[in-house]
Amino acid sequence: MKINGGRSRIRALGGSRLARLWRRMAQKKYLQSKLTQFLREDKIQLWKPPYTDENKEVGLALKDLAKKYSDKLECCENEVEKIMDEIRCKAIERGTGNEHYKTTGIATIEVFLPARLKKDRKNLLETHLHITGRELRSKIAETFGFQENYIKIVINKKQLQLGETLKEQGVTHNVKAMVLELKQSEEDVRKNVQVEEEKRNEAKLEEKRIQRTKRGLEILAERAEMVVDPEATPYLDIANQTGRSIRIPPSERKALMLAMGYHEKGRAFLKRKEYGIALPCLLDADKYFCECCTELLDTVDNYAVLQLDIVWCYFRLGQLECLDDAEKKLKLAQECFRKCYGENHQRLLHIKGNCGKEKVLFLRLYLLQGIRNYHSGNGEEAYEYLNKARQLFKELYTDPSKVHNLMQLGFSAQEARLGLRACDGNVDHAAVHIANRREELDQIKKEEREKKKRRLENINHLKGMGYSMRAARQALHQASGNLEEAQKMWWLNDSAPESNNRQQSPSQEKIDQLVYMGFDEVAAKAALRVFRDNVQLAAQTLVHNEGRLPPDLQLSAEDSSSTPSTSPSDSAGTSSASTDEDMETEAVNEILEDIPEHEEDYLDSTLEDEEIIIAEYLSYVENIKSAAKKN
Numbered sequence: 001m002k003i004n005g006g007r008s009r010i011r012a013l014g015g016s017r018l019a020r021l022w023r024r025m026a027q028k029k030y031l032q033s034k035l036t037q038f039l040r041e042d043k044i045q046l047w048k049p050p051y052t053d054e055n056k057e058v059g060l061a062l063k064d065l066a067k068k069y070s071d072k073l074e075c076c077e078n079e080v081e082k083i084m085d086e087i088r089c090k091a092i093e094r095g096t097g098n099e100h101y102k103t104t105g106i107a108t109i110e111v112f113l114p115a116r117l118k119k120d121r122k123n124l125l126e127t128h129l130h131i132t133g134r135e136l137r138s139k140i141a142e143t144f145g146f147q148e149n150y151i152k153i154v155i156n157k158k159q160l161q162l163g164e165t166l167k168e169q170g171v172t173h174n175v176k177a178m179v180l181e182l183k184q185s186e187e188d189v190r191k192n193v194q195v196e197e198e199k200r201n202e203a204k205l206e207e208k209r210i211q212r213t214k215r216g217l218e219i220l221a222e223r224a225e226m227v228v229d230p231e232a233t234p235y236l237d238i239a240n241q242t243g244r245s246i247r248i249p250p251s252e253r254k255a256l257m258l259a260m261g262y263h264e265k266g267r268a269f270l271k272r273k274e275y276g277i278a279l280p281c282l283l284d285a286d287k288y289f290c291e292c293c294t295e296l297l298d299t300v301d302n303y304a305v306l307q308l309d310i311v312w313c314y315f316r317l318g319q320l321e322c323l324d325d326a327e328k329k330l331k332l333a334q335e336c337f338r339k340c341y342g343e344n345h346q347r348l349l350h351i352k353g354n355c356g357k358e359k360v361l362f363l364r365l366y367l368l369q370g371i372r373n374y375h376s377g378n379g380e381e382a383y384e385y386l387n388k389a390r391q392l393f394k395e396l397y398t399d400p401s402k403v404h405n406l407m408q409l410g411f412s413a414q415e416a417r418l419g420l421r422a423c424d425g426n427v428d429h430a431a432v433h434i435a436n437r438r439e440e441l442d443q444i445k446k447e448e449r450e451k452k453k454r455r456l457e458n459i460n461h462l463k464g465m466g467y468s469m470r471a472a473r474q475a476l477h478q479a480s481g482n483l484e485e486a487q488k489m490w491w492l493n494d495s496a497p498e499s500n501n502r503q504q505s506p507s508q509e510k511i512d513q514l515v516y517m518g519f520d521e522v523a524a525k526a527a528l529r530v531f532r533d534n535v536q537l538a539a540q541t542l543v544h545n546e547g548r549l550p551p552d553l554q555l556s557a558e559d560s561s562s563t564p565s566t567s568p569s570d571s572a573g574t575s576s577a578s579t580d581e582d583m584e585t586e587a588v589n590e591i592l593e594d595i596p597e598h599e600e601d602y603l604d605s606t607l608e609d610e611e612i613i614i615a616e617y618l619s620y621v622e623n624i625k626s627a628a629k630k631n
Helices: 017-041 061-073 077-104 133-144 193-226 250-271 275-289 296-297 302-316 326-341 341-352 359-375 379-396 402-409 413-422 428-463 469-478 491-493 508-516 523-530 535-544 551-561 578-594 607-631
Strands: 107-112 123-125 151-155 173-183
Touching: 017 077, 017 302, 017 359, 061 077, 077 123, 107 133, 123 133, 123 302, 133 151, 151 275, 173 275, 173 469, 173 535, 250 275, 250 302, 275 302, 296 326, 296 551, 302 326, 302 359, 302 523, 326 341, 326 359, 359 379, 379 607, 402 413, 402 428, 413 428, 428 469, 508 523, 508 535
Parallel strands: 107 173
Antiparallel strands: 107 123, 151 173
């Protein structure tokens, strides 16, 4: 990107072969949409005479109609006629398919293939609806030349479940199915045996990554549910826009954690431009968010951001037309932002003092609305939204020299971009803003530590009154930390006995493993008691807490240390379970690695992709406007 006279200049995509191909595809979609609009307005049915004869061949009247519409659009008559014939043929195919479905029960599925394929990307496939998802996947792989285990199918914005029938999953006649490919085509990989093996291994790794993502998120969510007091878990936390922890109703906590976890994982894949792997994660996040109450979704912007990410992912996969409700999702995002941020961002300004960073989300929203309108044949609306996106881009563009100046002061590039956008590009103000935010977060962490200290004191007080550890934690949690209220909950002492959670002293071998890693022997023993001899979890916790157990877990260790040992045979299975433990730890670590440290990571973007796409689509719309002026 170049700067001229202090103003950002939008860079258009170069005249490469790929760019020209993309331009032709976009213009064809626009023409298809406009022609479909004209046909509806004029109530013309191309599959009937005089446009289609008794043999279902094209009628002479189609040529006259094509001339009328080409004059109206100021386009090439032959191109318009060709597109109209495609619309006619598709209508005939659909009608034939409808009749066939009524008489035989065999449904037609419109299969959208990956963008890289040279062949027609939209293809029809006939199938019964009582077959399983696995059988449909096999049929698609065989028909279109994929390797079965290296593709995923998305129907109705959900991953196809292999073990359920199509009917059970709501698949109907004339539904759209999108194929996501985890490797390149077989034709490409045959060029080199080594490349083929690498691609196969890569696909297997990607599939394993998806499965580890699911397992890791399930483990984290299950852990949060199993802990009597969710505040005691050291791995998961849900915070508000200021960075403070918030309480979530237990009935919705697991769904919200899974939703946010899948969303973060999907965003991590989006950053790496791995759209085919990102989409299943984002769709799973959407599924779990729908299990949360409306009131919760209206108070946070996560759900709105997810809608943008899903539409963006479909667009980057070149399959935007496969998302029937793109307009609905974008309207939903806009409405969620309004409820969350307030009219004219008033609520956001009250909470944060500025709204510069959040404008990145609106740039993405306007851009996608512009793209959707263009592909729907609405040129004027497309220009309006794209122009809004262009204006926001100019406003949000961060000067690299200013970013560099802030980095020289010890701030990260991410902090610099966010700070500059919050302060309208003023370097001095941005430096103060970032420093103040750091101090604010340090203060929040200090308050959280003090809160935990008070809670520990309250637990000790309740234990002195005869409460068990479990009952003390549960009473404080249900009383929202109020000690006086917790003292009234004697009935909780009748809950499951502590002995259920106790176990023998940890084996010396596992203590030695942790000591060898550099941990203190006393801390190692205590951690192994708490985590039932699980070396991986004990090590994670000690690393997370600088070699010590958190105070609450220290109390758990003291309780368990006084418990009688069980028979030696009970520990015999621990070594056989070590592989499962390693796999679970690996899955959890992958999730934790993708959870960004900065709470506003989702607002940070270089806007490089958006800059190019804005320029592309504005050029398409301006071509239409130029043609209209000539007319």
